[in-house]
Amino acid sequence: xxxxxxxxxxxxxxxxxxxxxxxxxxxxxxxxxxxxxxxxxxxxxxxxxxxxxxxxxxxxxxxxxxxxxxxxxxxxxxxxxxxxxxxxxxxxxxxxxxxxxxxxxxxxxxxxxxxxxxxxxxxxxxxxxxxxxxxxxxxxxxxxxxxxxxxxxxxxxxxxxxxxxxxxxxxxxxxxxxxxxxxxxxxxxxxxxxxxxxxxxxxxxxxxxxxxxxxxxxxxxxxxxxxxxxxxxxxxxxxxxxxxxxxxxxxxxxxxxxxxxxxxxxxxxxxxxxxxxxxxxxxxxxxxxxxxxxxxxxxxxxxxxxxxxxxxxxxxxxxxxxxxxxxxxxxxxxxxxxxxxxxxx
Numbered sequence: 449x450x451x452x453x454x455x456x457x458x459x460x461x462x463x464x465x466x467x468x469x470x471x472x473x474x475x476x477x478x479x480x481x482x483x484x485x486x487x488x489x490x491x492x493x494x495x496x497x498x499x500x501x502x503x504x505x506x507x508x509x510x511x512x513x514x515x516x517x518x519x520x521x522x523x524x525x526x527x528x529x530x531x532x533x534x535x536x537x538x539x540x541x542x543x544x545x546x547x548x549x550x551x552x553x554x555x556x557x558x559x560x561x562x563x564x565x566x567x568x569x570x571x572x573x574x575x576x577x578x579x580x581x582x583x584x585x586x587x588x589x590x591x592x593x594x595x596x597x598x599x600x601x602x603x604x605x606x607x608x609x610x611x612x613x614x615x616x617x618x619x620x621x622x623x624x625x626x627x628x629x630x631x632x633x634x635x636x637x638x639x640x641x642x643x644x645x646x647x648x649x650x651x652x653x654x655x656x657x658x659x660x661x662x663x664x665x666x667x668x669x670x671x672x673x674x675x676x677x678x679x680x681x682x683x684x685x686x687x688x689x690x691x692x693x694x695x696x697x698x699x700x701x702x703x704x705x706x707x708x709x710x711x712x713x714x715x716x717x718x719x720x721x722x723x724x725x726x727x728x729x730x731x732x733x734x735x736x737x738x739x740x741x742x743x744x745x746x747x748x749x750x751x752x753x754x755x756x757x758x759x760x761x762x763x764x765x766x767x768x769x770x771x772x773x774x775x776x777x778x779x780x781x782x783x784x785x786x787x788x789x790x791x792x793x
Contacts, residue, residue: 492779500775507771511764522573525639525751526630527647533659534625539577542650543629546575562645572642573632580626639751664737671733678726681719688716 493500549558555569562569629650631642650656 489776492776496775496779499778500772503771503775504768507767508764511767520634522632522634523636523639523752524630524632525636525643526628527643527750528626528628529647529650530626531656532625533656533663534627536579536627538655539579539627539629539650542653543575543577546646546649550574562642562649564641564645568638568641571633571635571638573634575629575631575646577630578628580628636751667733667737671730674726674730674733678723678730681723681726684719685716685723688719692716 546558546562549555549561550572552558555566555572558564558572559566559569629643629646631639631646633639633642651660
């Protein structure tokens, strides 16, 4: 007969059945507590149902009266602005300054900096802005730019590298510095005038106006340099054309064929391509200067004639939840006072 070794329990052994039992007890306790809580709430509601119905009806009636009668309607007017000179921090700071002036009941400061009448300033509720791209999206774009730049390390042709540079430079430019600025006004008739005043206010700030002037000087100087280089290329093209015309007569005995050798270092195709590139760069600078793409509105002013106040469909459920919370708090305080009174006795 073989002798079996007795099983020795070690203190670090874990009984899986015991663990599962503990988990079951935990969830069972939570379930019983939840059922008891709901039953208590139901019992309190039935016991004080007159109070409950009264508080709910009063809260809903107060919400309706506030929404229809007491609350002053304001409307949303907005426009989109795009600029490489704008930053999220700058826009946020300027909007905060305007909203701070809106808290002044006289609105004299707001009227002064926007150059509008005090009567019009009184019709402004507040200002705000929306960024078309989030910080997370900008980070993803930057990662993608770096990946594209890394491709240039590989053996690529000059044309492929230029294409990558073009994609990287334009990636996200359309919305990276684009913002929607809005004003909430009590009279929709003044919406466009208020937006025009806000646009002029932002554009006239030293932070923006100085940079616009600097950009204009840089672009003008760059255009002058490109035009100077283009004129030199025009002279070079004329010389090349004449040289090749003479070469065709000398080397090919009038056959109009040109035979090139290493002693002719100038590539005429590269010269003509460079001239076209200069022309495109000059046209792009003219477009920026004429259209003012460094600071421009990308969408016409829009005034939404639907009130921008919180809807009754939003306020009514909120009022209902607050009324229920208030009811149970009142009942809880009453029961606590009764309990404390019995303890003191």
